[in-house]
Amino acid sequence: MRQTIFIFIALLTSYFSLAQQQITLEEIWSGQFSNKRLNAINSLNNSNEYAVLEYDRGTNSANITLYDFVNQQPTRTAFSGKDVPEIKGLHSYTFDKAEKQLLLARNSKPIFRRSSTALFYVYNIATKKLTPVANYPIQEPTFSNDGKKVAYVYQNNIYIFDVASQQRTQVTTDGKVNEVINGVTDWVYEEEFGFVRAFDWSADDTYLAYIRFDETDVPRFSMDMFNQQLYPSQHVFKYPKAGEKNADVSLHIYQVNDKKTTNINLSQYHDFYIARMQWTNDNNILSAQVLNRHQNNLDLLFVDAKTGTTKVVLNETDKAYVDVTDDLTFLADNSFIWTSEKNGYNHIYHYDKNGKLKKQLTNGKWDVTKYYGYNPKSQTIYYQSVENGSTNRDVYSVGLNGKNKKRLSKKAGTNNATFSPDFENFILSYSSAQNAPEWVMVETKTTNPIKTLVENSALENKLAAYNLPKKEFFEVETESGNKLNAWMIKPADFDPNKEYPVFMYQYSGPGSQQVANTWNSTNDYWFMMLAQNGYIVACVDGRGTGFKGADFKKSTYLELGKLEVQDQIEAAKALGKLPYVDANRFGIFGWSYGGFMSSNVLFQGNDVFKMAIAVAPVTSWRYYDSIYTERYMRTPQENASGYDNNSPINHVDKLKGKFLLVHGTADDNVHAQNAYEMVEALVQANKQFDWAMYPDKNHGIYGGNTRLHLYQKMTDYIKDNL
Template sequence: MQLRVWGVLILSFFVSLTVAQNKQLTLEEIWGGEFRTERMQSLHSMNNGKEYTVLNFDKVTGVSAVDKYDYKTQQKVATLISSNAINEISTFTDYKFSADETKLILATEVEQVYRRSRLGMYFVHDITSGTTKLIFDQKIQEPTFSPDGKKVGFVFENNLYFKNLENDEITQITTDGKKNAIINGVTDWVYEEEFAFVRAFDWNKKGDKIAFIRFDESTVPEFSMDVYGQALYPDQQVFKYPKAGEKNADVSLHIFDVNTSSLKTVDLSSYSDFYIARIKFTKDTNVLSAQLLNRHQNKLDLLFIDANSVASKVVLSETDKAYVDVTDNLTFLPNNSFIWTSEKDGFNHIYHYDKTGKLLKQVTKGDWEVTRYYGFNKRNGRIYYQSTETGSSNRGVYTIGINGKGKKALAANLGQNSASFSTSFDYFINTFSNVNTPPSYTLHESKNGKVVKEIVGNKELKQKVADYNLPSKEFFTLTTEKGHALNAWMIKPKDFNQNKEYPLFMFQYSGPGSQQVSNRWNSSNDYWYYMLAQQGYIVACVDGRGTGFKGAEFKKVTYKELGKYEVEDQIDAAIELGKRPYIDAERIGIWGWSYGGFMSSNAILKGNDVFKMAIAVAPVTSWRFYDTIYTERYMQTPQENPGGYDENSPINHVEKLKGDYLLIHGTGDDNVHVQNTMRMVEALVQANKQFDWALYPDKNHGIYGGATRLQLYTKMTNFIKRTLPVEKESTLEKIKG
C-alpha cells in the first residue's frame, strides 16, 4: 500500500514537472510585466571611487531612497536620503549629485513632454544640513548644478534661469522665450528627437558662465494634432515640426557672465543653414567647445570659443561623402587634449588630439567598431571602451593605453557586456546578458577584469522562463543570391519537424545604423515571437544592408535611397529562407514598427510575389512627411533628390498590393505623424485595394498605456493567425474560399 502511494506521488511529481516545463506563453503575461528584469537604477559612482549609489524604490510603501554601497564588500553603507524622512516629498523618481556630492537634485511629479524631455517639480536636498528646498514653484526642465554646487540652472517656459542656493535668489537670464517661437536653453522638437539631447546649456568649470543655444522657430512650419481626450470637444496640440526640405529653426550661441550679468553672442556668421549639434565647456574655464554641422550633415566642425571675447576657431573638421554621425564621446583630458571617435578609416574608432586639434594618435584600429567610450584614467594613462571585437552581434569591454598599446579584454563573454566604472577606475560593474542569460550585474576589478562578486543575477526570472521550455533562438549568417552576407536569427517550434512545412513570420527594423540581430536577453517582443513559435510558426529576423556595427560602407550604402537596398535584402532573404524544405514559401509574412513599418509596407508591395501578409505599425509612408534632420542626413532634401524620396516610398506603390495588409497608427504620434497612415489609406482606397487598419486615439509613437499594448498585440496575433495559418490550406479549401 505504501509503495502504491509513493508511486502515485512520484508520478504526480513528474506530471507536474512536465506541465511546468511546457507552459504556454500568453499575451497577458508578456504585457502584464510577468517577465520584467531586476535592474540597478540610477547607478552613480562616488568621488572616492570606493562607493556607489543607486535609487531604490519600495513598491509596497512607495518610499524612494538613495542608498550607498561599498564596491568591494557590496554592503550597504548608508541611506543618503529617503522620501519618508522629507516632509516636502512623498516620493522621487530620480536624483543628481552636485560635483562635491554634498547636495542632490530630486525629481518629483515628472511628466513626459516628448521622447526625452520632461517637466517636473525639483528639490535640492543638502546632505550636510538635512534641508530640502524647492528650486522653483512651477514645473521646470533640466535643473543642473554649477560645478561649484552653489547654483542651479534650469529652464521655465522657454527661458533660462539660475538659482543661487546660498541666498535663494533667482536670476532670469533670458526674457524672450515664447511657445512656438523662441526657446532658450533646451532644444526644439527636431533637435531633441534626432540629435538626442534636451539640455542646451552648460556651465563652465568655475560656475561663473553659462553657455546656451537659442532657437528661433518662429518661421518653422507648424504641425497640429487633434487630442480627443475625455471632454465634449477635442483639443489640439500645435507644435513646430520642420519636414524634409522645410525651414529649420535659426540657432544662435550665447554666453552669460554670472558676475557681470552680461550676455554675449558668438559670431557664427560664416555659417549658413547649420546645426549646433553639441556644446560643452572644456577643462579650460574660459574655453567652450561647439560642434557645428552643415545642413547636409556631411561636414562637422569642432569649434573652440573664448568665453570672454567670444572669438572662435575651428580645431577639427570631419567630412564624409555621405554623413557624419554626432556622438557624446568628446572628452577633454586634464591638459585640454581630447578624445574623439570617428568612422574616417571605415570603422568607428578612438582618436586622441592635442588642444590645438593636432592628431596625436589613432588609439584603436581594426575591422570592428567602438560602440561606447567609457573614460580615461589619468593615473595609468588608459582608456576604457566597449566594442564589437567578438562579432558585430556582441559587445565586449576593453582597456587600452592612450598610446594604442597594451589592449586587454575586461569583460568579453559572448553576448552584451556594458560597464559602469568607478570614479577611480579601480572597479566596474558589468551588465551582461545573452540570448540564454538574463541581465546579471557583477563587480569586476578594472586592472584585469577579474570578477569580484555578483550583485544582481535575475535567477528567479531565468527559472521562470525555463518553466516554459522555450525553443532556442539560432544565430546565423544568411547569404542572399546576390552575395550579401547578412546577420540573422531564427526561432523554430520546440517540436520542430524538418519534414514539415511551416509558415515564416519575419521581423525587422532596418533603419540606418540600427541592429536587431543582437546576442542579448529577451525583450517583450521576443516573448511574443517565442509564443508564436509555440503555436507553430517559424520566426526570423535579418539585418540587411544599412544597419549598423559592420563598418561605414555597409551602413552608408543606403545613402540617398532609403528603402531601396534594405527592402531588396528583406525580399532576397525571404526568398532564400523559402528555399529551405521546412519553410512554406507560400506562407511568408513580415512586420515592423516605425522604420520597420515603412519597410514591411514596401516589402509587401515591391515583393508582392514573396510576402503574403504584412503588418506596419506607425510607418513612414513618404519621407517627404518626416523631419529635416533625420531625413536629410540620409536623403538630402526632396528638392535635391526627388527620385530618392518618391521611388522608395510605399505610398507610391499601392497598386502593387496583393496580400493581406494591416496598417496601425496612434493619432497622437508627434514623431511619425498619423498623416502618413491617412495618406496611405487614401492612396489604397483610390487604388481599390482591400486592407485592414486600426487607429489608437491620442497614443504616441509607442502606442501604450493601460491595456493598449495587450489589445494591439492581440489584434496583430489574430491577424497573423488568419492570414498566415499554421496549417497549409488544401487546394480544395482554397477553391471553396
C-alpha cells in the same frame, strides 16, 4: 468507476500541465517573463561609492542610499524621505560637484520623449535643509560647479537661482512658446540629436553658455487630443519636415557677474546645427560641434569666451554623413578624446589641445560601440567594441599610447561595464540569447569576478518549463551576393520533414541592429509564442544596419527603402529554398522604420510575401522631420526621386496580400498623417486592407491594455492570414 475517475483526473492534470507551458500574451504583457535587474546606479566622483534611489513601502517614502562600490554594502543615506515629508513622489536626483547637495525632482510631467517639467528642490545633505528652486515646474535645473547656484529654464527663458540668498536672475527675456526657446532644445533637436539641456556652466562658473532657437518661421503641426471629452483639444508644436524651415540657432555666452551676454559670431555658417556644446577644461574655452544642414561636414569649434572669437580645431567630412559623437572628453591638458568613422570603422582618437592628432588608439575592421572613460592615474582608456563579431559586445582597455590592449570580458554575448570612480573595479552586465542577464563585480586589473550582484537563474528555471525554442544565429547569402546577419526561431518540436510558414521581423533603419547576441526582448517572447503555434520566425539585418563598418551602414544613402527592401525580399527567397520552409507562406512585421519597410516589402515583393503588419510606419519621408531624414536623403527638393521611388504610398497598386496598418492618433514623432495618406492611396487604388487607429496614443502605442490589445490583434491577423 473509481479507476475511470482517476484516469480522467490524471489526463486532465496532464492537459493543464501542457497548457501551462504555452506562452500567453497576458503573461508577456503583465511582465511574467521580466528579468531581475541591477537598480540604476549613480557613481560618485569623490568617493568609491554609488547612489541608488530606493522606495520604502512601509513609510511610503523614497531614500537615496550610498553603497560601497566593491562590497555593495550600504555606507550612508544621503536622503531619507521620512525626514522630509514635503518630498512625495521623488522622481529623480542629481548631486552637485562636491556631492554635498542634491537636486530633487517630484511631480515630473513629460513633454516629449526626453523632456519634462518638475518641481525641484536643493537639499543640503549635512544640514538636511530643503530649499525650493522655484514654486512652479521648471526644466533642466543644473548646479554650478561650486554648488552655489542653479541654472534652469522656465517658459523658454533661462534663470539663475542663488541657493544661499534664494534670489533669482533672469538671463533671457525673449522666450515665447512656438517662437523662441532659450537653453533647451526644440522638438527635432531633442528627438534626433538626443539632448534637451542646451546650456552649460564654465569650469569656474564665470560663464553660462547657451543655445537659442528661433522657431518663429518653422511650420506648425497640430494633433487632436480626444481624452474622452466632448470636444477635442489641439496640441500644436513646431515640427520641421524634410526640406522645410528649421529653427535659426545661435550661440551665446552670459557673463554671470557682469550680467552681460556675448553673441558668438557664426556668420561663416548658413542653415546649420549646433549639435553639441560643452566647456573644455580651460575656463575660457567653450567647444561646439557645428554641422551643416546636409550633415556631411562637422566642425569642432573652440570659442574664446573673453573675445567671442572662434577657431576650428577639428573638421570631419564624409561623402554621405558624419555622425555626431558623444565621446568628446577633455583631459587635464585640454587635449581630447574623439571617436570617428573616418577610416571606415568607428575608432578612438587622441588629439592635442590644438586639434593635432597625437594617436589613433584603436584600429581594425570592427567598430567601437561605446566609450566608457579615461583613467588619468594609469593613462588608460576603457571602451566596448564588436571586435569578436558584429552581433557580440566586449569590454576592453587600451593605453593612451595605443598599446597594451586588453579584453576585460570573457564570455561571448553582450557585455557592458559600469566602472568605479577609481576604475579599479567595474560592474559587468552580461547576457546572450541563451543566458539571462547577470551583473557581476569584477576587478579591472585581473578581470577576476569578485561577487555576483544579480542573477536570473529563477527566470531561467521558470522558462525551462515552457520548453522554449532557441534563437539560432547564421548568415544568409542573397542572390545579390550579400552576406547578412540573421537569426531564426523554430518550433521546439521542429520536424525537418515538414514545411513551416515564416514570419519575418525587422527594423532596418540606418545604424540599427536587431540581430544581436543578447537576452530576450518582450517581442522575443511573442515570437516564441508564434513558434509554439507552428511558425518559424526569422530576422535579417540588411544593408544600412550598423556595426559592420561605415560603407555597409551608409550604402543606403539617398535611397532609404531601396537596398533594404531588396535585401528582405532576397533573404525571404533564400530562406524559401530551405526544405522545411513553405515558400508560399511568408509574412513580415515592423514598427516605425520597420513599418515603412514591411509595407514596401509586401507591395514590392508581392510574389514572395503573403501578408504584412506595419505599425506606426513612415509612408513617405516627405512627412518626417528634417534632421533625421535629410541626414540620409538630403532634401526632397534635391532628391525627389529618392523620396518618391521608395515611398510605399507609390507602390500600393502592387498590393496582393493581406495588409494590416496600425497607428496612434497622438504620435508626435511619426505623425498619423502617414497612415491617413496611406489609407487614401490604398482606397484610390481600390485595394482592400485592414487598419487600426489607437486614440490619443503616441509612437509607442501603450497604456493600460493597449499593448495587450494590439498584440492580440496582430496574433489573430497572423493566424488568419499566414
